[in-house]
Amino acid sequence: MTSPIRLDIAHGVAQVRLDRADKRNALSFRMISELLKVGKQLQRDRTVRAVVLSGEGESFCAGIDLKDLRDPANRVKAVWELSRPGPNLFQQVFLVWRELPVPVIALLHGHCYGAGMQLALGADLRIATPDSQLAIMEARWGLVPDMGASVTLRQLVGLDVAKELMMTARVVSGAQAHALGLVSHVHSDPVAKATEIIAEMTERSPDAVAAAKRLCNAMATDSPASTLGLEKRLQLRLLLGDNFKIAAKRAKDATLAWHNRTLK
Numbered sequence: 001m002t003s004p005i006r007l008d009i010a011h012g013v014a015q016v017r018l019d020r021a022d023k024r025n026a027l028s029f030r031m032i033s034e035l036l037k038v039g040k041q042l043q044r045d046r047t048v049r050a051v052v053l054s055g056e057g058e059s060f061c062a063g064i065d066l067k068d069l070r071d072p073a074n075r076v077k078a079v080w081e082l083s084r085p086g087p088n089l090f091q092q093v094f095l096v097w098r099e100l101p102v103p104v105i106a107l108l109h110g111h112c113y114g115a116g117m118q119l120a121l122g123a124d125l126r127i128a129t130p131d132s133q134l135a136i137m138e139a140r141w142g143l144v145p146d147m148g149a150s151v152t153l154r155q156l157v158g159l160d161v162a163k164e165l166m167m168t169a170r171v172v173s174g175a176q177a178h179a180l181g182l183v184s185h186v187h188s189d190p191v192a193k194a195t196e197i198i199a200e201m202t203e204r205s206p207d208a209v210a211a212a213k214r215l216c217n218a219m220a221t222d223s224p225a226s227t228l229g230l231e232k233r234l235q236l237r238l239l240l241g242d243n244f245k246i247a248a249k250r251a252k253d254a255t256l257a258w259h260n261r262t263l264k
Helices: 029-044 072-083 089-099 115-121 149-155 159-168 174-180 190-201 206-221 224-239 242-250
Strands: 005-010 013-018 050-055 104-108 111-113 125-128 133-135
Touching (some): 005 029, 013 029, 029 089, 050 115, 050 190, 089 115, 089 149, 104 115, 111 115, 115 133, 115 149, 125 174, 133 174, 149 159, 206 224, 206 242, 224 242
Parallel strands (some): 013 050, 050 104, 104 125
Antiparallel strands (some): 005 013
């Protein structure tokens, strides 16, 4: 059976594509499991420098597959996952991208609703077409966003904006989402914009990029004392690493290759 998640890695960039275009890439339970598997695989690959999340067809992701969710066996699985302690499957699959030690960029077009929006929020950057449609849609179905949005959303918008978007399930365009802070860039060609950004990032030490991501994530959730301590520890590791030495040499010879990332 063909996987609904496509993974292609070339020149250090992993392309992760939702491949269920006939359903507007609505996330089935199988897709959720496959996404988590791919995320964990990429965590182990030290050669990957960046990840791009995208959707085939007319939409990025129209949300959870409600028909799949209503299947009795899947409902039992959902109740179990929501009841057990610690981050559950539905939270892990959307937070794994935040935890990857490389930049993750989500390319948004067409519909980006509910679970699709929460997947996008797990990325480090979101690039949307101006006319894309985004919504934290769960309230429309009598639900609350429960796939990590309580962690990812608070880093992007004010509490009042988060409340309004969650309580109304309002659909906003890519341009409106950018004004609110939900997306990083609006571009008619998200692929071209992502390629440009990744080219800049891969010019830098993979360890420095990984450390910057970890530090920024901590800045959003941890105390100042904790982030100051992390800042020192990360800097010490970078100073003692081989890529720090290469960075100085690349100032004279930009053709020198970086060593594979050492930070996890």
